[in-house]
Amino acid sequence: MANWELKNCCKHEQVVFLATIGVFTVVILLLWRTFLLTPFKLITVFLHEASHAIACKLTCGQVEGIRVNADEGGVTQTRGGVYWLILPAGYLGSSFWGMVFILASTNLLTSRIAAGCFAVALIVVLFIAKNWTLRGLCIGEYFYGFIICLAIIWVLQETTKVRILRFFILFMGVMNSLFSVYDIYDDLISRRVHSSDAEKFAEICPCPCNGVGWGVIWGMISFIFLAAAMYLGLVILS
Secondary structure, eight states, rough: OOTTTOOOOOHHHHHHHHHHHHHHHHHHHHTTTSSGGGHHHHHHHHHHHHHHHHHHHHHHOEEEEEOOOOSEEEEEESSSSOOHHHTHHHHHHHHHHHHHHHHHHHHHHHHHHHHHHHHHHHHHHHHHHGGGTTTTTTTTHHHHHHHHHHHHHHHEEESOOOOHHHHHHHHHHHHHHHHHHHHHHHIIIIOOOOOOOHHHHHHHSSSOHHHHHHHHHHHHHHHHHHHHHHHHHHHHHH
16 A cells, blocks of 8 residues: 555655755756756756647647747747646646656656657657747757767666666656746746736736736646655655
8 A cells, every 4th residue: 555644754765766856956956047957948848838739739729830949938839729728738737747757757667668758759749840940940959969868878777787767857857847937937026028828828817816926826836746746756665
C-alpha cells in the first residue's frame, strides 16, 4: 500500500530527491538570465505553446501554427475551440508537464519513457514545423541539439556507470515548474505585458479580476502543482 502519510520519512532516496529539487531550483534561478539555460528555456516555451495547442485540439479547435522566438517568447495561432480554456493552458500546462517530469524522475523506467516520448514529440514537431515558423527562426537548431544531448545522456545511462537520466528528467521538471511562475512574474508584476495570456483572459472573463490577479491565481496553482509533485514523489519513493 502507498505510504500516503509518509511515515518514517525520509529515506536516502527521498532526501536525495528533495535536495536535488532544491539545488536545481537555486541553480535555475541564478542562471535564469544567462545564455546557459537558453536551450532549456526554449524547450519550456515550446511546451507552454504546445499546451495551448493541446487545449485547442481537445476543445475541437484548429491549430494553425506555433512560433517559438529566439527571444524566448512564443505564439500559438488557433481557430475555434474554447478560448477561455486555451488561454490558461499555457502557464498551467507548463506546471502540469513539470509535475509529470518530476514524478517520472522517481523511477528509471518512467524516466526512460518520459525521455523517449519527449524526444519523439520534438522530432515530430520539427517535421511539422515546415508549415509553421519554428524552423524558420533557427530554433530548430536548439531542438536538434537538445535531442542529441538527450540521446548522449541516454547512451551514457545504458552503457556506462554514469546514471544521470533521472536527474536530467528531474531538471526539466523543475525547469517547467518554475517557468510558469517566473514568466507570470516577468509579464505581469515586474512589467505589464498587455498581450499576455492573463491579460487576454481578463478581457473575456466576467469575473472582476485583472490580468495581474489572474496571473497571481495561476501562479498559486503552479505552486500547488509543484508541491503535489514533491509530495507524490516522496510517496512513490517511500
